[in-house]
Amino acid sequence: MKAAAVRVIQQALIAEGFNPGKVDGKTGSKTYGAVDQALQGRKADLPNDWLQWSNSRKTVAYLQLLCKDQGIEVGEIDGFWGPQTEFAFDTLAYFLENGLMPHPWRDETPLDVNPNGWPQQDEAQLNEFYGKVDTPQVKLVRLILPYPHRLAWDLRTTVNSFSCNVKVHDSAKRVLQGVFDHYGMERIKDLGLDRWGGCLNVRKMRGGTRWSMHSWGIAMDYDPARNRYKWGRDRAAFAHPDYDAWWRFWEEEGWLSLGRTRNYDWMHVQAAKR
Numbered sequence: 001m002k003a004a005a006v007r008v009i010q011q012a013l014i015a016e017g018f019n020p021g022k023v024d025g026k027t028g029s030k031t032y033g034a035v036d037q038a039l040q041g042r043k044a045d046l047p048n049d050w051l052q053w054s055n056s057r058k059t060v061a062y063l064q065l066l067c068k069d070q071g072i073e074v075g076e077i078d079g080f081w082g083p084q085t086e087f088a089f090d091t092l093a094y095f096l097e098n099g100l101m102p103h104p105w106r107d108e109t110p111l112d113v114n115p116n117g118w119p120q121q122d123e124a125q126l127n128e129f130y131g132k133v134d135t136p137q138v139k140l141v142r143l144i145l146p147y148p149h150r151l152a153w154d155l156r157t158t159v160n161s162f163s164c165n166v167k168v169h170d171s172a173k174r175v176l177q178g179v180f181d182h183y184g185m186e187r188i189k190d191l192g193l194d195r196w197g198g199c200l201n202v203r204k205m206r207g208g209t210r211w212s213m214h215s216w217g218i219a220m221d222y223d224p225a226r227n228r229y230k231w232g233r234d235r236a237a238f239a240h241p242d243y244d245a246w247w248r249f250w251e252e253e254g255w256l257s258l259g260r261t262r263n264y265d266w267m268h269v270q271a272a273k274r
């Protein structure tokens, strides 16, 4: 079991008045003994054969009970660390750290409207709508920012405008104006909504041969350091409910967040549908 999970278990045992020893993220005889004692009081929640389980299985079962106690869907209390327990643990860890449950993304449907008629993420359709990629057909224009940005990798460098596809200009500007009016500059800085990761960048997609949405100047990245490409909702900063309004402004204009819809690349938003 991962050390973070063992620490959560040890802390919970202490809170319940048991003695698992030091909170060190390592299982040992003290932790196992305390788990045994704790489970004695939870017999009603356990299958009949739990006494025959191995120490590590009992420990996982105890963690499952902790999740269940917080109303987190964990399935059967079986002491096995499968994907559901993994997800339940991530949710519990998020709750313990932040004092609130992560946004219920599995239940929530991101707003899916398309008032600007953005095309599908398909090379032919994108070339048709935005101009043929990597040619002068792609018409670019400078967007003068409603609030100053800073280069994410060099925060001392202020950015007052950037180049984008002429077709997304007005929409992106409306979004950023809305963001500025809603959050104000101080909050924008706190949340990293001014940490600019870039728009136009003619390149192929990561690990692929297809063109990145940035090639047409129709995608924007924000705060890449705190929203790494592979990070999901449990780690990405922009998955936090503080950013709900941020995403709403984009989604109302038909922009697509890969974070909100696919749970990766939370830095990125694009004017193409999938």
Ligand SMILES: [Zn+2]
Binding pocket: 214, 219, 220, 221, 267, 268, 269
């Ligand atoms: Zn991007």
